[in-house]
Amino acid sequence: MSVIKRQDLAKCSEKLLKRKECKFEKQEIEKLITMFANITGGLNNKLDRTKFRDILHISFNMTDDILMDRVFRAFDQDSDNYLTHEEWVLGLSTFLKGAQDDKIKYCFIVYDLNGDGWISREEMFQLLKTSILKHSSEEDQDENIKELVELILKKMDHDHDSRLSMSDFKQAVEAEILLLEAFGPCLPSPKLRDAFLQELTQEQGKF
Structure with a gap:
């Protein structure tokens, strides 16, 4: 000690x-x-x-x-x-x-895997695949995850550029707090x- x-x-x-x-x-x-x-x-x-x-x-x-x-x-x-x-x-x-604003910024940083300021389709897919496969017995969930990514984009991508900016993420979470950890648990x-x-x-x- x-x-x-x-x-x-x-x-x-x-x-x-x-x-x-x-x-x-x-x-x-x-x-x-x-x-x-x-x-x-x-x-x-x-x-x-x-x-x-x-x-x-x-x-x-x-x-x-x-x-x-x-x-x-x-x-x-x-x-x-x-x-x-x-x-x-x-x-x-x-x-x-x-x-809430602190946690929105924090979660966005966590989910922005390459640190470029956007959460891309590929990053969403990677995060969701890791999370979902742990709770699934099916060997191939890729198509289901791709469909889920599209659903999330439809709900959260307010400027329709096929990726999430900090502004998109913040707006979506403020409307529905459950979306804060949409791509996996990163808060206690x-x-x-x-x-x-x-x-x-x-x-x-x-x-």
């Missing part, structure tokens, strides 16, 4: 408290920073993709490899393939406490979210 100097913990938490995108209270931030240091071995170390995926699996029951990698990417603001303690806290702020269930947040108020956490 890593030991963090009290003054270092206070300095880091105060800095994060000033970030407008941070939804956590000071106690929660301090607990998350301590958790991060315990996982990585130190405040200034970084969290790699493998350990992060383990956390998603253990704490939030995520199993989809593609989605877990994309969640990591959404947290990794500087795209260096590692998370700093700041990226960890700010990412979890959206993941656990984000307002309310039960697991609440359990994780409860950990932040206890003396000893999971990690």
Whole structure:
């Protein structure tokens, strides 16, 4: 277990408290920073993709490899393939406490597999195939998935350019909140979210 100097913990938490995108209270931030240091071995170390995926699996029951990698990417603001303690806290702020607009932007980033600013037919197909095949015994679901993609486009593609922009996605989700995770679960269930947040108020956490 890593030991963090009290003054270092206070300095880091105060800095994060000033970030407008941070939804956590000071106690929660301090607990998350301590958790991060315990996982990585130190405040200034970084969290790699493998350990992060383990956390998603253990704490939030995520199993989809593609989605877990994309969640990591959404947290990794500087795209260096590692998370700093700041990226960890700010990412979890959206993941656990984000307002609807925050979550719309986050989910769009997760589903935009190649990061080009659009969710294409191909990306929808890839995401849905991974999700649906886990719950199906049929060997070939490709045609069914293609039909589903077309149905989703008909409902969400407001400018009719055969792909989803952030504007398309936002408009569709605002009209029907269930479309927020249309291409696979990338946010925690309310039960697991609440359990994780409860950990932040206890003396000893999971990690």
